[in-house]
Amino acid sequence: MKKKKSLFERIKNIFSDVKKNPDPLKSAIMSFFIMGLGQLRNKQKSKAAVFFSVLLVFLLAELLTGNYQYAMDEISRFPADSGTPLYFFRDYGGMISKGLWGLFTLGKVPGQILYRGQFVETFNKTIPWLTADNSVTLLGTGLIALILSGIFLTFWLMNIRDAYISRKAHLRGETIETGLVYVRRLWSDMFPYIVLVPALIMILFFTLIPFLFSFLLAFTNYTYRIPIPNQLIKWVGFDTFKLIVADAGWFKIFSQVLGWTFVYAIMASASCYILGMIQAIIIESRYVKVKKLWRTILIVPWAVPAMISLMVFRNVFETNGLANQLLYMTGTMNGVSSFLYGIGLQGALDNPIFWFSAVYNGNLAKVVVILVNLWLGAPYFMMLITGVLTTLPKDLYEAASIDGASKWQSFQNITLPLILKATVPAIVMTFTFNFNNFGAIFFLTGGGPRWDDALIPMSMKLSGGIPGQTDILISWIYNLSFANNAQLYNVAAVYSILIFAFVGFISVYNLSRSKGLWEED
């Protein structure tokens, strides 16, 4: 393999190159200032046209969306107030310059104040600069401007590099490719990207930009307490991160939620896996007849849409739902209640049992959440492992039994390792899925039961956004983003980053672990 030159070496090479022969540099410099000009000097007209039109589109996009034509006249009529500056790009800039200005400042002129001697409104139809700055919108448009600028910058660098390289080739006496050939080569090089463009644009807008946006929110002070657009949000650096760690009360609740998230993700995945495996082995064993019938019944929960079964279970565990009714009907209510009380899952000897609603039943609710998830999730592993079992090599077992291995030994040493090997990626996938399994909490318990008031720190009572006892991180984030008087967008964003870092790491590891997946053939 060729060793890559270090960046420093490459720069040094370019310098010595230029010293020896300064002529290509001239083309590069021409393209540096006006895209396509260097190419024109190199006598590559169509190439110059391509680059120049990129420049033109970019400039027009900026100019046509701006209000530069009014600037001169209006600045003389409405000069800046003494003390406050006039924000030129805010008032007259186009989508790029105003966007970048907004991204860096998050706005300077809130509503209901005087700016340039005029009253700023929430929305002013005729004079754009009298519309109050909406920090959130500015952040969004700024992000788009940043991405567009990045794309333009890439073209600009391509253009400079091309002017330099083509000139050098020309001086060396090589025939440089004509513009038409260049365009054709560009097309065939670009073909894969052109196929991908629709998907990439959608991912850009509906996944990447929202992701970056929520990433950036983590570094602002944006919460429901800031009435936009009459107040501006600010960049606060890592303050929100600090708040979460430094405030002991917050941190305690946060670590409890995080701990439960891990317990839930691990228990939910492991229980489904083990139960699924047991069922698969039982059905595939020689003791069971009409295997197909059993299998069909037992995969019913998988066929029912998860959202619907979760909401049905929410009703099952209502105080007057199926669970309590069954206990009454079978006459076991008192027995079960005192049993649950005895092992510490229930905080009081209730009759009926308040599965998801009593403050002291947090642990009970957690156990039920895992059991319901077992109902929903075991069939998937049952099917997966049944599939693996049918592909196990028969001769291995024959060899083992000839060597005198017992049934249990051959299960332990052949069946189990083979099943595990085939299902490890699925286990990891299930774990990451459960880690973010918002629906399993939201539709089932809605986060309930509440925490005991005494355990909630004062700071959280003041800020809002208190999680429930069964809330996992992702469902807490939902509350922090949408529940009334709990929208701490910046805190939600910080938690999102945490989840993303963790889950992203695991899934990258899981995906890149299998080499066959990435081999090019």
Added chain:
Amino acid sequence: MQRKFIDYVLGFLAYAWLLIACVIVLVPILWMISAAFTPGRLLTSVPLIPDPTRFTMEHYNFIFEYKSNAAQVLADFPGAFLRTAQIAIINTVGVALLSTLTGYAFARLRFTGKKQMLLTMMVLQMFPSFMGMVALFLLFRTFGFLNKPNYLALIYMTGAIPYNTFLVRGFMRNIPKSLDEAASIDGATPLQILRMILLPLIVPIIGFISISAFMTPWLDFILQFRFLQPENMTVAVWLFRTTDPFNTLFYNPLRFMAGALLIAIPIMIIQFFMQKYMVYGLTAGAEKG
């Protein structure tokens, strides 16, 4: 003799286990069916043993007839049903088309940044879409897409592309490349190769992708709840409205069961008939490599 006895015990245990499992699986579902046909709004009035002679169609009459003030032409539920079906159809077409194209690019074309791009896509999809919802909401408002159900399909499509691309890619990699090369020698362009040679061969995986895409909008709630006004309500929002105790006007768990049954049954039928594809698709991503 002892061997036979152990077999007998094990067989008994196996059947006992399976029977109990079946009871646990079926009881909540039977209860749901029974509740759907029980009058009133109290869970306590649902009989534990379904009695078909006392079934009532009360909830279904409501479902098909009730028009809230916000409803436009159709009654609430049928309207919600049609809107969701629209989203589902757009989503299915979009996802099938886009995943085929991108899957093809990743399986067959050569370009720089391929591995990184696929990995980035796979990682980004781990991010549930509602985490970026503040931004999505803003984007939709800027584009004027708010309160227009069909545009939600854009978000569902985007969410589905990465994993489906991965599946299509995996499927295509099992098709010998010599087929492409032969066609290419005969002068076929890449797009022709995709359309005439590869497409007929990847029908099973496209089938799986289409079914999952069709089902997504029926079962997603948050986006529909946040982005649509009541007059453009979807099925999931309708269902949630009936289980929300704070919504005194519509809260009725029995009515929820009736509506849920109406949605769950077609989906269950599809899943059972397409079981082969579904299992294939669900395990393909997990087992490949």
